Amino acid sequence: MELKKLFPLIVFINLDSRKDRLVESLEEFKKLNLNPTRVSAMTASIPSNPAAGAVMGCTLSHIHCLEMANEQNCNILIFEDDIKFVNEYEEIIEKACQQIQTLEWDMFYLGANILKPMTQVSPNLARLSHGQSTHAYGVNRKFVKTLLGGIPNNVVYPLDLLYTNYVIPKFNCYITAPKMVAVQRDSYSDIEKTQANYESYLEQRYYANFTPMP
Numbered sequence: 001m002e003l004k005k006l007f008p009l010i011v012f013i014n015l016d017s018r019k020d021r022l023v024e025s026l027e028e029f030k031k032l033n034l035n036p037t038r039v040s041a042m043t044a045s046i047p048s049n050p051a052a053g054a055v056m057g058c059t060l061s062h063i064h065c066l067e068m069a070n071e072q073n074c075n076i077l078i079f080e081d082d083i084k085f086v087n088e089y090e091e092i093i094e095k096a097c098q099q100i101q102t103l104e105w106d107m108f109y110l111g112a113n114i115l116k117p118m119t120q121v122s123p124n125l126a127r128l129s130h131g132q133s134t135h136a137y138g139v140n141r142k143f144v145k146t147l148l149g150g151i152p153n154n155v156v157y158p159l160d161l162l163y164t165n166y167v168i169p170k171f172n173c174y175i176t177a178p179k180m181v182a183v184q185r186d187s188y189s190d191i192e193k194t195q196a197n198y199e200s201y202l203e204q205r206y207y208a209n210f211t212p213m214p
Contacts, residue, residue, distance in 0.1 A: 093181055120212045
């Protein structure tokens with residue numbers, strides 16, 4: 001499978017306390033015959049602002065994954081434990097992985113919360129100008145150090161907003177087309193402290209901002 005060839009290191013971030021998400025994620029990975037490395041999610045305590053501590057813990061977890069890729073000098077694919085594969089995921093991912101290798105690329109998203117236009121550049125890839133959420137994205141080994149150098153590990157600022165505001169507009173970032181293949185499952189969010197329902201609007205926003213090839 002091209003996904004495994006393109007990404008020798010595939011990981012997923014999971015809080016030790018979220019056994020429910022662990023079980024659900026493993027079921028999702030079976031769809032693609034994946035056996036990613038589980039990374040225990042980090043936590044950060046900010047007594048005056050617990051939500052900010054959760055955000056910082058998320059960022060630190062992603063930094064740890066990128067450091068793993070840096071040490072191994074390889075492309076990395078990072079999942080969070082609310083991953084859900086949708087649409088013709090197997091076919092689209094296979095073709096997208098083949099096509100992205102013909103391009104100069106820095107980041108590759110399987111799904112995102114898109115609020116600005118994106119343009120299809122090949123049958124199964126679109127160039128991003130915006131993309132929130134970090135539930136399913138890959139990073140080129142050549143770009144890992146650049147990304148690490150731009151993520152402050154002591155600032156309480158959501159990682160997906162750092163990516164969408166300071167990385168995606170400046171670098172070569174792509175997403176699967178003509179459909180996204182990974183959304184976030186509806187489940188309780190430890191960061192938001194409430195039931196999070198993302199599935200429907202992620203796809204709606206994708207199609208609202210998608211410009212197909214002529």
